[in-house]
Amino acid sequence: MRMLGKGNPSKAETLDVLLSQTQRPTTAWSPLAPAPPTLLLAPPFTKQILREIPLFKGHWNRMAVPEKPVLYSYFRSSCSWRVRIALALKGIDYDILPISLIKDGGQQFTKEFKTLNPMSQVPTLKIDGIILTQSLAIIEYLEETRPTPVRLLPQDPKKRAHVRMISDLIASGIQPLQNLSVLKKVGQETQLAWAQAVINSGFGALEHVLQSTAGKYCVGNEISMADLCLVPQVANAERFKVDLSSYPTINRINKTLLTMEAFQVSHPSRQPDTPPEFQA
């Protein structure tokens, strides 16, 4: 069973079943598919009847139907959350295929998933006939192909540079140093102190940067890709018991963003694979 990104949480199924479903050709009728000329002129009531006649139904079904994007995601992956926020802000309907980073030794390591993403990481997005990895590359692709209703990068090149700078500070300078695979290498005894050190170091720098760039949001008063990186990283900080009171600007912007619907529907506590103990 597929789960709607916006939606209705239901029980996650195994990766095998879900992968086989994505290979099934889509034959559902879609209101978005262009209708043949004879049908176009018919009144709606007639169209409804015509569609049920095998001749027309077959024709209708063979029309190209764009497949919904599929996001391979883990409820608590901060990188996956960035993309979930982007999809929500842009009003893009999508399906989630959950990949547990913990169960079965980590479902990201299966041969099937490695074919999709050789780095064995989430998020991974199937969209427009291609497979994309790396959350910021995905977000920039969404921005370029679906610019409305909300832009995630400003128009001005200097502001765009600031947005990317902050996004990269988080996505290259903090998160990878405290992700699951690094913490495993560091070992159980050291991992909490390691994660805290990495986050404090990065947030100390980010707090300074934001003092020059921030308005209501990370860069001025328009939401951007930087904000999509900030909130999930703050959630990571909280998980590792980092004291956020040292970072008032980060704290303020995070609180503002969390009141927005896109940040709520995409929240780790509300995902199809959220375990009961973490549900909102």
Place this chain on the structure above:
Amino acid sequence: MQAGKPVLYSYFRSSCSWRVRIALALKGIDYDILPISLIKDGGQQFTKEFKTLNPMSQVPTLKIDGIILTQSLAIIEYLEETRPTPVRLLPQDPKKRAHVRMISDLIASGIQPLQNLSVLKKVGQETQLAWAQAVINSGFGALEHVLQSTAGKYCVGNEISMADLCLVPQVANAERFKVDLSSYPTINRINKTLLTMEAFQVSHPSRQPDTPPEFQA
């Protein structure tokens, strides 16, 4: 130093700085280098003055057009948007652009930060070589697969891109940590092709103002 010329804070052997040096060379942008030694004096990136420019205490940092930019890929995208000629660093097609960014990020988020100087210091002298090799082998194994779908003459098709600017410096890091590149034939081939280009040579770590004598070409 001329007023108005961009100023790049760079370390000869920093792979992230090298990415930006290649971009500046490809775009024919004249600039000054202010070397920041990551080793001398406990690391010049930690001075109060430099921290004001880059609170992360990292190179590269670029002063350009009246602003200060950090993060090599953010810098490169800014150069691309403000100085698109003579060489473009991102293709026009959105899907190809996504592939360029995906490969760049695989390297710039997925490999390099895990083996940079500050992480290796934390890991400690006894473990650091094995750690760096593991991180690079893991990333290059994945990258080799990715390139098999995307690469032509270069990382993405037959036009040079930001992905290539990330590849060459990371291969240099791999060599420094004695990683065996024969397992990565596509990476190896593209790296060799790129190193024949002038922009990759003038920007090379062996030819920088702060290159120590023992590392000079």
